[in-house]
Amino acid sequence: MARERIVMLSDSRSYYASVEKDAHPELRHRPVAVGDPGRMSGIILAACPIAKAHGVAATERVGEALAKCPDLVVIRPRMQRYITISLLITEIYERITDQVEPFSIDEQFLDVSGSLSSFGPPDEIARLIQSRVKLSTGVESRIGIGPTKILAKMANNLAKRSENGVFRLGYDNLEKELWQRPIDEMFMVGSRMTRHFMRMGLAMIGDIARLELSDFKRRLRREMRKQSDIMAEYYWQTARGIDPSPVEPAIRADALKSVSHGKALRSRLYRKLEDIDVVLLELALEVCSRARRLGVQGRVVAVGAVEDGEERATSFGRQTTLPQATALTHEVAAAARRLFVAHWKGEPVSRLYVSLTGLGDDSAIQLDLFEDRAATYELERATDRLKNRYGSDAVMRASSLLESGVARERAEQIGGHYR
Incomplete structure (x- = not known):
């Protein structure tokens, strides 16, 4: 008879706010929320338990939160810091099991079925995780335990109400x-x-x-x-807690269907093709850089846009198949521009996206009689390495320095928030 799996979902309590309180010990007993203190209409991303006790909730406006809790300390988000701490927490989990699957920046699944002989029963492993994460990051963890991912997830919701932050759901106590x-x-x-x-x-x-x-x-x-x-x-x-899906340590390469990037724009600034060209090139740069990082190239380029007309907004999306697979910026950018020019109605643009599909492995590069494509790949990979080491704004096209460029602003952000 097959042994029942032991799956955990570990969730970081008030994650962004907990990271900030650990970085500011003087705020330990103060209500803290993460948001933009300079924008009363901005959104609260996270609130610590003290702030929540005053009625402050995530997704409400900063101004509304301050009205409920005048002593609230609102701290500007630092997304790079949160990602770094999340990766550190992943490393802590991986010292216990190699079966770790991130579910979000503050939630991760662990299959500890093979770790019991080394670390003890599930409850002991849960307490060990809580202790190690707290000592390393200052973040408290709630842990749901179950034989499937779905039960671990629902057990985690119940763990948030338990005194020790750990809860187990099994087929024996499901009812x-x-x-x-x-x-x-x-x-x-x-x-x-x-x-x-x-x-x-x-x-x-x-x-x-x-x-x-x-x-x-x-x-x-x-x-x-x-x-x-x-x-x-x-x-x-x-x-009924039925869920056969395994804990996946990494994304399967064969599941990757497309590489894409889009950007919301202030439409009043993007009425001319020369300004839109700058953003199209920046999007193509980002798509191709991601594709090279993933080791893929694609044959199908797609471009889409939302146009803000005087009476209503309209949108279009079109694609074209290239003669050979590519992850070279100039080839993808040229195809995207041709598509855009052919289908743009001339209205101000409020959103653009570029994608690359029809993906395949990039280990073989199609040669060209008129261009050294292999050398161009090496040049772009060298640029990728510089950006990875020194930041995405370390090497930038001159066009991105124009007023219409968005790459400089994006380099200072992660997920739409400042680092």
Whole structure:
């Protein structure tokens, strides 16, 4: 008989705010939130437990948070710091098991099935993780334990309410601990699905789990008035903790379908082709750099745009197939520009994207009688190495220094936030 897996989901409590409080010991007993203190209309990204006790919540406006808690200390986000600490936490996990899968910047799955003989039972491993992460980063961890990823995730939600921050969900306590919970506490059940389930008389998670699958499918189809069998099977399996998916230590290379990059723009600044050209080139640079880093090249270039007309916004997306696979900036940029010029209506542009698909391994480079493509690849890879070492703004096209360029601003940000 196969041994039951032991999967954990470790979540960092109030992650961004915890990192900042660790960096500022003088704020240990103060309410702290992460956001832009200079923008009252900006969004709170995270709040520490003290701030939450005053009613401050993530996603609300900075001005609203300060109105609730005048003593709130709002700290500008430092995304590079949060990524660095997250990678450090991953390294801590990897000293216990090599089966670690990041779920988000502050959540990671661990399969510790093969670690029990070295580190003890699951509860001891959970406490060891909490101790090591706290000592190394100052961040507190909540850990859900289960035989599947879905149960570990829902156990993690319950761990947030437990005294020691650890909770286990197994098939032995599923009915007692999970099935008695309200339906909106089930993973991936939002407000819309909650309303559907309540109308169906399914107020608790166990109300779904106790149904036969065929009956649940029939009832959900009647409620939603459309084909919903796949959705029904997903929620039924979730309620019963069924999830065969493994903990994946890394993204599978064969799952990579495209490399793309887009940018939201202030449309009043992008009315002329000469200004839009600058951004198209910068997007092509980013796409090709990512492709080379992943070891791929593609044959299909796509470009898309949103145009802000006087009466309404319109959009288009077009693609073209190249004669040979590439990850060279000038080839992708030229194809993207041709597509854009052919389909642009001349209205101000508020969003642009460029993508590369039809991907394959870049170990073989198609030669050309009129261009040394291999030498060009080496030149661009050398540029990549400089950027990786000294920052993305270490080497920059002269056009990016124009007012219409966005690369300089983007180099100071991660995920739309400043480093």
